Amino acid sequence: MHGASLLRDGVVMLGVGLVFVLLFRRLGLGATLGFLVAGALIGPQAFNLIGDAEGKISVAELGITLLLFIVGLELNLSRLWKMKQDIFAIGLIQVLACGLAITLIVHGVAGFSWQAALVLGFPLALSSTAQVLPMLQSAGRLRTPFGERAFAILLFQDLSIVPLITLVTILSRNPADQQGPPGYLLFIYTVLAITGLVLAGRFLLRPLFRVIGNLGEREMFIFAALFTVTASAALMEYLHLSTALGAFVAGVMLADSPYRHELEADVEPFRTILLGLFFLAVGMLLDIHVIAERPFFVIGMALALIATKAAIIFAIGMAFRMNWRGALALGLLLSQGGEFGFVLFAQAQRAFLIEPAAVSIFSAIVTLSMATTPFLMMLTARFREAPQVTGEREGPRADGANALIVGYGRFGQTVSQMLIAAGIPVTLIDTDIEMIDVAADFGAKVYYGDGTRLDLLRQAGAHEAELILFCIDGDQLDADLNEGVHEAFPKAAIFARTYDRRALVKLKGSPIAGVVREVMESAVKMARMAMDAIDVDPAEADRAEDMYRARDKERLKLQYETGDVRAARDRIITSDEREEIFAATRREIAADADAASESVGAEELGRGQEP
Template identity: 80%
Template sequence: MSESLLFDGVVLGGFALVFVLIFRRLGLGATLGYLVAGAVVGPQVLHLVGNAESKIGVAELGITLLLFIVGLELNPSRLWALKKEIFGLGLLQVVACGLAVTGVVWIGTHFSGAAALVLGLPLALSSTAQVLPMLQSAGRMRTPFGERAFSILLFQDLSIVPLITIVAVLSRNPADANGPPGWLLFLYTIGAVAGLVLAGRFLLRPLFRIIGNMGEREMFVFAALFTVVAAAAVMEALGLSTALGAFVAGVMLADSPYRHELEADVEPFRSILLGLFFLAVGMMLDLHAIAERPFFVIGMALALIATKALIIFGIGMAFRMTWRSALALGLLLSQGGEFGFVLFAQAQKALLIAPEAASLFGAIVTLSMATTPFLMSITRRIREEPIQQGDRDGPQSDGANALIVGYGRFGQTVAQMLIAQGIPVTLIDTDIEMIDIAGEFGAKVYYGDGTRMDLLRQAGAAEAELILFCIDGDQLSADLIEGVHQAFPKAAIFVRAYDRRAVIKLKGAPMDGVVREVLESAVRMARLALLKVGVDQAEIDRSEELYRREDRERLKAQVEAGDIRVARDRIITQVSRPELSEDLGG
């Protein structure tokens, strides 16, 4: 069994790498690459890997992790601000598209009304696993357009409970008669969400605070994954959406100082499992069903895409979107979604549709998902707003203009001066006690190791103009600064170095500025002391310039040699040096 799993992993990973790289290079997106790779290695083509059902069961955790990360981006206040889009735009889309697609299925198949309904309503749902990564990679997740798209996707996820209820009500399977009624599922949903909210407030935050104080990154990763899996398991036990549970858990931690660290820790697992999910979907694609009825599958997929795109376009226009944005929204959400597979399986168990119909419409969903990258690519020029001549808006960033790593004495001063000039900042630190104290004074500091490239990226370093390392100790190196510069070339990098030893260690690093902490404060004290004993201001300035010149030459020699003991003759230890007397006017 272990050999089989190892072989499957090697084959799936190898094919996924090849196809994703090819499709990325062609500008068609990773999702389509995963789908095609799964179809090629699956039982329909090369038959190198089988048992897609078991793999998709594990891979669905990728969707759960995706919703958790999305939840981390939305604190409760921001989610409340989107209530109009979620319960207005989202509700209208699900109902309008669900009824319209049901009509298309009924006309195209001549199925019974119940069968058409349990096929049409799931097809109204779009692919969260496909759309959100596309929004994130395009940097549009926190834009008004991205918020509208996300609001629709979130309501679609919420609608899974009533859709399962509709299937249960229409069920012809005697075993479903003992299932919970719809009103009870609704109460389960409210209770579960309330329970997750309380758990997030009184259990999760104290837990992450303890782990943060321990400084164990492995425990942080483990606790993050446990939170996601536990929230999903609670919802699954109640027969509800696992992704919804993970989303609620993410929202509860969105305004906590651990957001960036959690996001960076979970992201690799999300990417891997989401890729496995699409591989499994590709493996489950019934190519024989397509071959037997190719015109039906292709025609129904095109009808699905056209119907949803047209309706969502109309809804977008009704909500006062520009026609280009409304068109982009319609095309982006025009595909069927991964939850369609779940609901088709429920309808099959309820004896409302035959297994062949479930397989056929699964192929339609997969084919519709495969078209989205093409549609977004070929319509890019149409969807882009024309550039107006004359006055133009400046560049807009979803995140802060400056990232400050380290919010101790040094970082606090830097942050306050930047904020005083209207520059928004993101603050990152690992000191839990300091984070709590800063929160009492109104400062929002996120927990995380700011020397990690993935965490900097999650915090918005790719869009930032400034990255300022204000951490103390001996945590920075020239290689680290070089890596940050290569990863985020648009950002100017400034470094706080405690003393000249730290500056020597950073030799060759691509920095825009380095500040020795002990230097400036010591020079300031010396100036105050000289002024107190009656030295003239001009003489004080001359003394400072003399010291700075000697110190600069000494530091230059030390950096070149990599040795703090060189150029000791530059240290000013007595006033009898002739050159010093000349410089001081003696």
């Protein structure tokens, strides 16, 4: 009977959750709200279809642990360094300013103790990553400067849960927690545990995953990933520390490993299922009667939360030189409470810092604030969007072209004319209105728009195209942008023009079919023409070109591997070492002629390929 009951509970939870998530996704409200509403309806406060919500949430909390593991996997040092100002300046200021302001409101308006106000106020300062990122993705703004700034703030908020959980542990009034080590000893344990986990990751886990990778057993990757998470969490629990902190550290110590993407892909399904069950259980625990007794307090606090966060984030954006439209959009986008609020409220309840009734009320406040975000963004779109540029030209549309060319300057014009000459239909996109008008005078139809935006590429028909060619100048492309384009339009081969080798190195790891340094071949051609002009022997000129290409390929390979454009400076050809290099290169060319003809060219950088 017990087994049948569990099976019935599982069918009800998964079935109702599926229906409401699909409905809420359709309405643009996000999966988290769907799970919460579904849980509230099947819980004891409504239709009472499921019992033992407390037991189910204790199991489902493993989803939070896996979520922190995946957050840790995203934190490789190169990404942190690239976004350091937005993460550690804007993110830190946002969490502290919003957390303190909301704490004061909770303490002053609701009359909670300062300990309870802290463990309620700071969780409310965190926004919903699960809601905001899909909104940015669907709008094609995730990889724009605005999207990256929003992502950086969300990333710091995700990091903040670790010290906030530690704060709840330190303030705990639970006798079981108070019987544990004192606060200063917890801090020492935390430092020692993190150090131990980092060392274990470097000297034990990485060799383990290397062995598993060589065996080619995908199932063992899943076992090893789950073992890593649970073992790290269990160690922290044994030391009376946060299990989520252990999982987070486990992710960080594997963030720079070559297995990061595979680990993330293996853990993601478990994380998604268990996190959905966690939100279902949270919904089941909501005391609807308590909420119904104080509806004006719930609505008023939700409005105060949204207004406070939106105003503070708007002010922070203006202080960091965002235009007022972008700062307003950022404030409204991050104005809601987030899923980590439910986690921290549950932790605070177990620590005897707040009552179950407070958990229900403030969980309802978070839920209501999350429900308002899509409507706020729609209602304010007209004020947030910049006015159209005078004389703006027609935006792109899908016209059945096989190739999309982004950028119609000198480089893009040559590429497009050659493709058209080969009978390949092209769609041309550029942001230069003057260039669009001049092109029209010569019979070329160029659409206006930012071709690095996914929504605009989709509007131009990228989902049907076989080729996407970025012919834009400057330093506008990076690996993340190419990754996003490839994920959105997997059928299209991506090609890119880069300014120099610095820009080329930035594309390391990109899912890209080919990259061209814009002056490389023209410079080589000029050198050959110069040698022809002074009657250099053609065989000698061929050897000189081969020497340069071989050395440049070797140098570029080292720069690509290290990410440092100053690497392999000794491979630059100079007059002093010409004879020595020339003799060595002749031997290399003779010995490796066949291999060199099959190797990847210096201008082709793709995923898993060497330059």
